[in-house]
Amino acid sequence: MQPRNMSMSGVVDLAAVKAAGEAKVKAEQARAESARTGGGGAVAPSSLVIDVDEAGFERDVLQRSAEVPVVIDFWAEWCEPCKQLSPLLERLTQEYNGRFLLAKIDVDANQMLMQQFGIQGIPAVFAVVAGQALPLFQGAAPEAQIRQTLDQLVQVAEERFGLTGIAVDAAAEGEETAPAPVPAGPYDALLEAAVQALDAGDFGGAVQAYKNVLSDDPGNTEAKLGLAQAELLGRVQDMDPQKVRQEAAEKPADVNAQIAAADLDLVGGHVEDAFGRLVEAVRRTTAEDRDAARLRLLELFEVVGPDDPRVTAARSALARVLF
Template sequence: MSGVVDLAAVKAAQEAKTKAEQARAEAARHGGAGAVSPADLVIDVDEAGFERDVLQRSAEVPVVIDFWAEWCQPCKQLSPVLERLAVEYDGRFLLAKIDVDANQMLMQQFGVQGIPAVFAVVAGQALPLFQGAAGEAQIRETLDQLVQVAEQRFGLTGLVVDPDADPGAQPEPALPEGPHDALLEAAVVALDAGDFAGAVQAYRNVLSDDPANSEAKLGLAQAELLQRVQGMDPQAVRKDAAEKPADAEAQIAAADLDLVGGHVEDAFGRLIETVQRTAGDDRDAVRRRLLELFEVVGTDDPRVVGARRALARALF
């Protein structure tokens, strides 16, 4: 639930959001084709089906996990509220119920210390929401934030719900495959396997035929970033950067590590400060790398918007 998946989700956020919105519109035009029943918004999950029912589904909809047990009285108060809200939110999230007595491994994996405990998985990433009793107002506020983050950062607009759909039916894909889907899928597979050179080549193959393909552009920026940091000695890179604050190459390498480690603001701030300290070709190299990192995170991300303003101030 960590590693390459979070960068992969971020870099394709806008494209995923667009595709999801198109899928919802297409399903509506076809009378609910590709839709799920309201009954399918609440599912029971065990260890055997966790990858399929939670991790894989989290690529299309935020999955809220309710850890509960039959003997837990607060769980019996919380669970019906979550189930009702899952239907009310109309496919904006999927509720997965996990019985801790029957699924001790999952309980340990998430670090659950007591129940009820509620987590979410978004694009393969797990995050805690709240533990113990919670009022409905607090639950709604938390769910609203989850749905907003899932849509803005990962492009997840949720499932299409049709009251007339058959419960348990598998929705059919609403959109046909595009001409480059096979190459893009090959690039993602290569990323997941750690074959960054292969991913770079696959994205370049798409761009050679379709130079304006935004998903390939963003994917290439991500793959090149991961390829650059592969084999780096993090301690040596950070030591070099600390000792040479005005050295463009040292700061660029450290910024790459910052971003891969999830420290987005640190990466941006480091390069903006380096722009202020350098001049000529060094300054231009730092500026170009910063723009590449903007592409990795996503140009609509608020952190990118703020960093662009800071870069403009540093340059002019």
């Protein structure tokens, strides 16, 4: 049996999560204020595709990613595959009608951004969701594959971050729009109660406390990560570690066995092992099994935190096996 007083020490930094959540609230408040002065509401279709440079990256990509996923197309004028991919991405952006934005970055004019993203060849396509960068694919991929990737991006943005996109109106330019709602809160008491429940081993109580916050504020970063942590601890509390690990070793193709072992790995502080196990499960499986392994891996990314270098490395590994 798993020890009663399980801990996530060394796996997740809740202080960093709280800081990230506060930063997101400030960004949402800034957008609300912009809306009151005429800067918010529905956007014109032409606004879904934007050219971005280093000076405007924080405003046009990072801040916007708190309300809608931003797909980044790294391109150059001399790049022949870019001339095939970029028009396709622009067309799909219009078709998805506000579920994501497309930011086009000329690598020749923005070398610093190219270096920051570790771009080694173009075209290269990334996504930024709630400030988190995710590599999507490199090269002029087939349209069907790009659609599948975009569908997954939209799904993850909605399910894990509460981002449902932005409203698009062909006649929106110049029209007045309703003010955006001010983020609800604060939730210090509920969040503190959830942390105390975690420390006491009351994972069900912690889950409910975090859900209470998210029912009123679906985008609350600290509550979403705390919920992922509480759910993880709840899943492993009744596991027999020896049995789980034996099944995982004997059944490498059994995705459920690998998922259970990955949960134990993470709770035990073996972050790289947990990530590597699930990346391998994604690589060797297909269809529903592959999606189950991928989604659990994304959940574990949230438990550890987006800024952790182990998450960054695992995201790159996941992108390699997916594309």
